[in-house]
Amino acid sequence: MFERLDTAARKMESFVCVGLDPTPERVPIDDVLAFNKAIIDATKDVVSAYKTQFAYYELMGIEGFRILEGTIQHIRDVAPDHVVVGDAKRGDISTTATAYATALFETWGVDIATIYAYQGTDSVEPFLQYPGKGVYIVCRTSNPSSRDIQDLVVDCTDQKVQVFDRVADMADLYAGSENVGLVVGATYPDDLRALRMKHPEPHFLIPGVGAQGGDAEETARAGANEQGGGFLVNSSRGIIYASSNPEDFDIEARNESEKLKNLLNNALKPNGGFKAETLTFE
Amino acid sequence: MFERLDTAARKMESFVCVGLDPTPERVPIDDVLAFNKAIIDATKDVVSAYKTQFAYYELMGIEGFRILEGTIQHIRDVAPDHVVVGDAKRGDISTTATAYATALFETWGVDIATIYAYQGTDSVEPFLQYPGKGVYIVCRTSNPSSRDIQDLVVDCTDQKVQVFDRVADMADLYAGSENVGLVVGATYPDDLRALRMKHPEPHFLIPGVGAQGGDAEETARAGANEQGGGFLVNSSRGIIYASSNPEDFDIEARNESEKLKNLLNNALKPNGGFKAETLTFE
Numbered sequence: 400m401f402e403r404l405d406t407a408a409r410k411m412e413s414f415v416c417v418g419l420d421p422t423p424e425r426v427p428i429d430d431v432l433a434f435n436k437a438i439i440d441a442t443k444d445v446v447s448a449y450k451t452q453f454a455y456y457e458l459m460g461i462e463g464f465r466i467l468e469g470t471i472q473h474i475r476d477v478a479p480d481h482v483v484v485g486d487a488k489r490g491d492i493s494t495t496a497t498a499y500a501t502a503l504f505e506t507w508g509v510d511i512a513t514i515y516a517y518q519g520t521d522s523v524e525p526f527l528q529y530p531g532k533g534v535y536i537v538c539r540t541s542n543p544s545s546r547d548i549q550d551l552v553v554d555c556t557d558q559k560v561q562v563f564d565r566v567a568d569m570a571d572l573y574a575g576s577e578n579v580g581l582v583v584g585a586t587y588p589d590d591l592r593a594l595r596m597k598h599p600e601p602h603f604l605i606p607g608v609g610a611q612g613g614d615a616e617e618t619a620r621a622g623a624n625e626q627g628g629g630f631l632v633n634s635s636r637g638i639i640y641a642s643s644n645p646e647d648f649d650i651e652a653r654n655e656s657e658k659l660k661n662l663l664n665n666a667l668k669p670n671g672g673f674k675a676e677t678l679t680f681e
Numbered sequence: 682m683f684e685r686l687d688t689a690a691r692k693m694e695s696f697v698c699v700g701l702d703p704t705p706e707r708v709p710i711d712d713v714l715a716f717n718k719a720i721i722d723a724t725k726d727v728v729s730a731y732k733t734q735f736a737y738y739e740l741m742g743i744e745g746f747r748i749l750e751g752t753i754q755h756i757r758d759v760a761p762d763h764v765v766v767g768d769a770k771r772g773d774i775s776t777t778a779t780a781y782a783t784a785l786f787e788t789w790g791v792d793i794a795t796i797y798a799y800q801g802t803d804s805v806e807p808f809l810q811y812p813g814k815g816v817y818i819v820c821r822t823s824n825p826s827s828r829d830i831q832d833l834v835v836d837c838t839d840q841k842v843q844v845f846d847r848v849a850d851m852a853d854l855y856a857g858s859e860n861v862g863l864v865v866g867a868t869y870p871d872d873l874r875a876l877r878m879k880h881p882e883p884h885f886l887i888p889g890v891g892a893q894g895g896d897a898e899e900t901a902r903a904g905a906n907e908q909g910g911g912f913l914v915n916s917s918r919g920i921i922y923a924s925s926n927p928e929d930f931d932i933e934a935r936n937e938s939e940k941l942k943n944l945l946n947n948a949l950k951p952n953g954g955f956k957a958e959t960l961t962f963e
Contacts, residue, residue: 420777422776422780452777452780454771454773454777454778454780454781454784455777455780457780457781457784457788458780458781458783458784458788459788460746460784460788460789461743461746461747461750464742464743464746465743468743488771488772488773488797489736489770490770490772490797490819491736491770492822492824492826493824494704495702495734495736495737496736498704498734498736498737498739498740499736499739499740501740502736502739502740502742506739506740506741506742507742515770515772515797515799516829516830517797517799517819517822517830517831518819518822518824518826518827518830518831519824519825519826519827519828519829519830519831520826520829521824521825521826521827522824522826537772537799537800540774540799540800542774542775542800542801542803542804543801543803544774544800544801544802544803544804545800545801545803546801547798547801547802547847547851548798548799548800548801548844548847548848549799549800549801551833551835551844551847552835552837553833553834553835553844555834555837562830562833562835562844565829565830565833566830569829
């Protein structure tokens with residue numbers, strides 16, 4: 400799966416993923432599906448992926464799932480090479496995990512699902528039975544209380560080994576499959592950098608840039624693999640609600656996407672991204 | 682919320698929760714909603730709660746959500762005092778967690794939702810803003826690979842303190858609210874007993890009895906609080922698929938529910954439940 404994502408990122412020259420997280424009260428037009436379609440149409444030339452946060456569709460009930468269906472169909476119609484991430488953070492085992500995987504990959508038709516691995520490999524493997532599909536395991540999240548569980552030290556001989564490291568190790572178990580990546584937030588750049596150094600292979604889905612405070616350029620440098628890729632930076636509210644004006648919300652969404660795309664790309668240019676830092680030492 | 686569940690358990694004299702996890706290929710009649718309704722009608726006098734596993738409804742797409750809606754409505758119609766657990770194991774933060782909570786408690790109308798706390802208190806608190814509703818935090822699960830993350834030792838001075846203990850500690854943070862319980866599997870009875878001793882207050886939702894190998898009587902004794910309650914034992918496949926015969930699946934579901942109810946109740950009678958063990962020493 401992640402090969403396809405690499406291809407999309409190369410083709411679009413963009414590591415940007417737009418989070419399609421619409422809530423009726425914030426969407427500047429009446430029709431949520433039309434809003435999503437307008438955002439997709441306006442941004443598809445400057446991003447390589449879309450992420451649908453299932454919570455917002457579930458909130459709208461059956462109508463929400465119709466909107467989800469229509470949104471994914473529209474991406475397939477107008478941006479067939481783009482990757483669709485289903486951000487559902489599902490986590491279960493056995494036949495229940497298989498039911499979730501089938502729901503995400505076949506019923507809704509996403510390419511990559513976000514999942515929890517709190518229940519161990521039993522909660523990952525059912526998702527790997529779908530050729531051409533992949534998962535991002537929630538590993539190191541961007542919120543303040545992520546420390547409650549994720550930061551617990553689990554190795555008495557090395558205070559740097561924390562719960563989230565063990566979750567990251569699980570991705571390496573499936574390194575050969577190229578189907579398992581990690582969710583690593585942008586708000587803890589030292590952890591992002593350390594995880595990338597320890598785990599050169601898995602793809603990273605990186606939320607937390609923008610509204611949540613993560614710095615885009617630092618994120619790109621910390622999250623990229625040795626080939627200068629292997630990650631997606633997701634921005635939701637920063638892009639889709641860039642303007643609350645029904646006349647220009649899509650244009651502003653595109654502008655914000657392009658700005659983020661350029662920040663990430665510039666940061667990864669040979670020496671390019673380091674200019675700002677270098678300047679401070681002149 | 683859990684007061685209402687205690688009342689239901691006392692009234693029905695039953696700690697049994699029936700897991701309504703239908704898959705079209707295993708349901709012995711064509712109509713999944715009619716199947717759920719028949720199971721509810723047949724079992725409502727011997728159980729106190731129903732648990733809908735969202736994965737199986739999501740798998741069926743929009744039609745599945747109609748079945749979910751109809752199922753919950755039927756429980757309200759014929760068993761209004763019974764509690765409905767939405768087993769969705771959601772886990773997210775901030776406005777996304779609020780969207781999931783609103784979806785579960787208001788759109789679908791469940792009483793208690795299962796959630797993950799891997800993202801810390803940020804992923805619990807949005808669910809506690811709904812008066813009369815509650816959550817079970819996934820703590821110690823019943824599957825073999827639960828050890829991968831849940832069993833990691835997090836206290837170098839006490840090898841008995843594991844990740845799942847820290848998750849259980851989170852329930853105590855909200856002890857006053859009476860709205861936070863824990864999911865603790867039946868297949869690790871020593872852990873179940875230890876968790877109950879350390880955490881006398883929170884309600885436990887206990888899966889893993891029956892098909893997964895947990896012993897019902899041992900589970901009741903290990904999971905009950907000092908008042909001899911404070912838990913639900915869930916059985917799904919063992920009850921709803923007790924018979925694959927369209928003529929008697931509901932009768933057999935009731936028989937299995939009643940059997941489980943009696944096993945749990947007998948185990949908790951003063952000295953009663955210990956008879957079998959005592960006999961082996963005669």
